[in-house]
Amino acid sequence: MEPFEVKFGTPTPIPFREYDKNLSNTDIDLAVFIAGCAVVLDYDPKLYEDEESVKVKIRGNALLLLQNCLMKWPEGKSVMGINTLEIIAETLDREFSAMGIRTKSEITSFQLTQESEEMYKTLRRQAALKTSPSPALYDYMVKNNLITGNEGQPKQERWMFLDKGMEPDCIPPLGFDPAKANDIPGGLGIVREKEEREIRNMPTDHYCRLCGEKRLEGALFCPGCGAKFGNPDK
Structure with a gap:
């Protein structure tokens, strides 16, 4: 069969508890909208008549699966960490596999509600100052x-x-x-x-503005800190 895509999303925000040691070890309640895409590689023909029935199954279960994923997040681990999207996608793939659907999922959007985003930024800013x-x-x-x-x-x-x-x-x-x-x-x-992303490290008087090391003629990287010298024309 030819692989096909199934897009899914949460019509309502999913609540979750965020733990961040930088927030004075405080747990805070946030909510997020999540959207993603599952590429269906194969499915059990005994369980599903056609592609449409597979799409209905995925979309009908996505919200519950995402809720369970955030609810069962490892205690003491930050949901707002750097590998969150990959962890959620892998969890969905395992759950879909148990339903007889082999997928390769990707989370395309992880957007806090406006209220949650403002609260999270405020707490992080306060933590930074303390x-x-x-x-x-x-x-x-x-x-x-x-x-x-x-x-x-x-x-x-x-x-x-x-x-x-x-x-x-x-x-x-x-x-x-x-x-x-x-x-x-x-x-x-x-x-x-x-x-x-490329850091725009503009040399000033042939010195690295990040660490102060002298720039060697024609060098693309700083010999002191390793930062890449950017293109002033960018």
Whole structure:
């Protein structure tokens, strides 16, 4: 048989409990809309008459399966982690297989409700302002003039931007140990974002603006931190 796609989604948001050690070890109740696509590779002809009956089965069970997946999330693990979409897709494939349908699923959308998103961002921002940076991050912030005052606390606005992962000059450079990113609110997400996109590392006077190392003539990567030098024309 030829593989075919079955798109599915949640008409109403699915509630779940989020655990994040950066939120002062607090559990919070959030809700999310999920959408995805299951590519049907094969199905049991004894259970399903045709492709349409397979589509009805998948769409009719998607909401319940997604609810159960989030409800049974491992205790102490963050639903908002970096492998969430893959975990959900693999869970769906196992459940569909038990129904006599072999699939390759993909989660195409994982969108918090507006209320949940605002609450989650607020709590993460508050956690960022209350949390001291790790030694490695502290050194990075000192080098990049992100520390102010005798108390050695990070500037509030810079620390908030670092948490959001929106300011390139506040993101740890390539080569930053991901294990140490656990000490940063949103740190894993920042490191992952850095790995997934090219960093615009514009050299200033032939020096890396991320770590200050001198740029060798014609070099594409910084010899100090490993960051890729971006194209100023981009």
